[in-house]
Amino acid sequence: MKAKNINDQDSRFSTWKIHLTVATTTLIPAAVGINYIAKALAEGLKLPLWLGSLGTFLASMLAGPTAGAISGFINNVIYGLTLSPVSTVYAITSIGIGIAVGILFHRGWFQNAKRVFVSAIIIALVSTIISTPLNVIFWGGQTGVAWGDAIFATMIGNHINIWLASFTDEFVLDLLDKFAVAYLAFLIYRQLPQRMINYFKDNQ
Amino acid sequence: MSTIQISNLHYQYPTSDFQLAIDQLSIADSLVAIVGQNGAGKSTLFKLLTGLVQPQKGAVKINQRNLATLTPEERLRTIGIVFQDPSSQLFNPTVEKEVAWSLSQLESDAELVQATVKKALASVGLTKLKDQNPFDLSLPEKKLLTIATVLAINPQIYLFDEPMMSLDWPSQRLVTDLMQYLAQTGHQVIAITHDMDWAAATFSKMVALAAGNVVFEGTPTNFFSCPEPVKKAGLLPPRIMTIAQEVFNDHHVYLTPQDYAEKYPAHQ
């Protein structure tokens, strides 16, 4: 058997081991699945939104920023490997979103509809700040959404700096998307049975 | 009372070999059980009876009208559907709103909605829980809630998929009584089930399916008096018949222990 040299390599991985409970380990794939379905439903309804971070939001709210960040990360890696390879690099954005939601939720910024409004803006800002450089590196500043790119093209055509144009393109889209996702997550979370919330809270 | 008429019905799933094929079936009784093994075609027939899935050939007609031609409103008023798994259709914040949501699609008078919801909740015994989150209820309570959402609309026909599953004894009795009440007040109740004891005791007509075909239609007494279709459908007779056969070597048809007690003097 190969048991020997397997043990040798164990130490290499333990250095970047993140402590995960079994509850979080099963929550994360579920959250990724929800991201995937939400995105598919948004496309099916021809919404001008992605909604692909709904599961990440809920994972952060239920099990904290780490769970959300990992959900977001794995989501983009899997999505990138199976459907759209370039979206892999946006894993960094998803990590940012997961952390932002986790912290905001913990601080009580998902308690009522008014506060969710503020949270959505902050999360959209975080997402845009991380995504813009990636858009510039990989897509020359475009986002791939037609009407966002129309804004981008107009601004570039008027000799506005590519970074500012790209930032605007991304932020407009992100703001709309994160508003929709934040309110959906807020409404859904309110309706989760208490025992479910408690289970993930106790098993963090 | 309505009549459901099925003629030359054919349905096949795109991804499997299974076919449902029914030449002629007419359902005019008020309490009808559709029975069969897993995979006999019960769920497929259920889907076709909802009117939400169209057959490749033939049609399901209710009082001479093709189900496929009903508008959504007409469909809701004609057929009420109670699914096997109640958790797939609940989404409102409270039990009361859950029931009101269904009705408010057809009825805009808020006062009427409220009064009807109250009545529907009372008839399934959920009045006390009206302000609870539906997802905090127990499984039998969730199932009663989905029944209440249909009761509020008061359709002509009630379609149940495995109604006894995941219910405890008191709620089984409650639902059975409710079905009998509905049948007495001019509704038609159709239930898909593999609970033979319950089917024998409750229904006046049975339709047995096997491998996508109807192998029997008639009264429970007739069904269980001919062992051939029962066996073909992979079903067991009511337990009281097994007891009579195994303990007393008595091969008469009995639907319930009460039935046995009544016939006992004559059979001695």
Next chain:
Amino acid sequence: MANYQKLSINQLSFTYQHDRVPVLNDLTVSVPLDHIIGIIGNHHAGKTTLCRVLAGIVPHIIAGNLVGSCQLGDQSPVQDWPAYNQQTGFVLQDPHSQLSGLADTVADEIAFDLLNHGVEETAIQQRVAAVAAQLQLTAQLQQSPDSLSGGQLQRLAIATAIVTRPTVLILDDPTSEMDPQGRSDFFNWLKTVTHTTIVIVSNEIDELCEIADELWVLEKGHLVSHGTPLQVMNHLSPKWQVATPTIYQLASLMNWPLATKPTLFPVNFNQLRRCVNVNHSN
């Protein structure tokens, strides 16, 4: 105090964390090991929670306040859970979530526990094949678990629980998705299992009275009755709203009591046969 040949529960109460009302309230009962125990009762009775206590799920995985003791032979699910868990098989109400979620085939799914416990590959092969044969899953071994019907999935869930050869088997409503024939096969199989303490929650009161050595009746967290099916069924309070087996209904309608105990009506085939042989000549 400790009796090594018994399953004994002593003044057991349990309250889930974040909850004020106890779900189990002052349960005391004991039965010899290797018996089949049927648990009956209506919703909110505490059946699932009692199963969770017996499997150690509460308080080890789901938090809560447990008072009193629970002892199975020389082990306790409360005190030495990891060792106890190795000897326990548990089947959940929902067979879908019983699965590991990372197996291509039914065979891999059954092998999951054995791999986790470091069992050797040849032994795994043998045990998987044997368990599959017992539960009539041999033809499905190479199929994906996703392709199974509800009844087959429940049998797979049971297979994953018994492949580790547990000394305690806890089954929470394991037959809900089986058809009549499948259910009857399952209870017949259960009768053949030996050297195992079996705790089963089920609504199938007729079957329970055939196979159980002991019935426990729970009502709103209280153990309101326990004993042999014969004793329990003959001393039900209408307040508990518990179903009775067909044989009992028949015998009480016909007034056919047991010959040896004229105040009691039979609850299963053997008892009915005996009382009929004595009371009647046909």
Next chain:
Amino acid sequence: MDIRHNRLQKVARLHWYNVVDPVTKLLLALFLTLLSFQLTDLYFEAGLVLISLILLLLSRLSVATLHAVSFSLFLIATMILIQGLFNSQNAHPLVTILSITFYQEGVLYALTMGARILIIIFSIGFFMNTTTVSENATYLESVGMPYNQVYLLMSVCYILPQIQQNLKKIQFAEKARGINPQKTLIQKLRSLLPIMIPLIIKTFDQSINRSITLQLRGFNSPERTIAAPMYHYFKTKLSHYFLVLMIIILIGCKLWQIIKNFL
């Protein structure tokens, strides 16, 4: 008979790419991507696109890859349009169509970017089309990745069909309750709730139950038999070291260029 792995069948279907381990394939994809970002010459880029395309064609083409390619080709086209017309460096006209002038610099820039995207898609496509989920899972476990992390990465692929099954059931049940198609954006979003709420609660409920059974079934047991890799791979360590070295060199070059710009 071997009931858990039908190895005999697999040997019969063994392809050349089964000899390359999954990590080497991923590192190769990363290497080609970084190389494409290092190069600026369009001919070299075209060469790399060709190499990755050949890799892909020598394996199996999947529908998913074709989708990804067609989606990106559309984006690349819009990129050529926007950059060709508006890029700030534009100076030399390339072609004029109906009095709209495309500039050399912008088109070149867009083509380079497009080539990089195609390289990423082709090389990742090669990885995806030549490995299976269970091969990756067993390989990662066999090289020492803790099982709970393998589980985390891989169970996503198994959970999706299950969620989709639940989704179908829920959509049918909600259709039966009479949900009509909605018109405005807010109405459309609201119409998602009747589907998403039961779906999410069901999915999370199954996660809770699964986390309980995994613990009961000895998921975290230290005695776990570590899975043996499915195939005999060719010189795994050598190829890993070589590719990692090349990747480090490429990153080093890039960093040196950036630093040099500042000096």
